[in-house]
Amino acid sequence: MIALQDNVIYSDEIINNPQTKEIEYKPLDISKRDMDNRLFVLLLEKYKINPFSNLSVKDVAKDLGMNQNSANQLFKRKDFPSLNFTKPKQICVLSYYLWKLERRD
16 A cells, blocks of 8 residues: 655555654655656556556547547647557557646646
8 A cells, every 4th residue: 555644655564564663754845746746656556557558549538538529639639648640549658647647737
């Protein structure tokens, strides 16, 4: 399990290890964006997602809860990091999730 508390990322190994109880942890002075990126990398590792695999228009439409026509329009936008030179249109998983993180804020 991975936990975020007071801008510090903890894992089970640190929390459950009695030797680390004596160490005083100080919060890191990092931005929210850096924290999101670190958590994103940890989640990719935990769920064993290949960040360099590709998603199709259908996959993106299903993830965002929209129809395929709207997803096709999304793939044509300048701010969407898609691979439009391939047939069918695709997007790298890593680029897609980073785009979603940026758009969330």
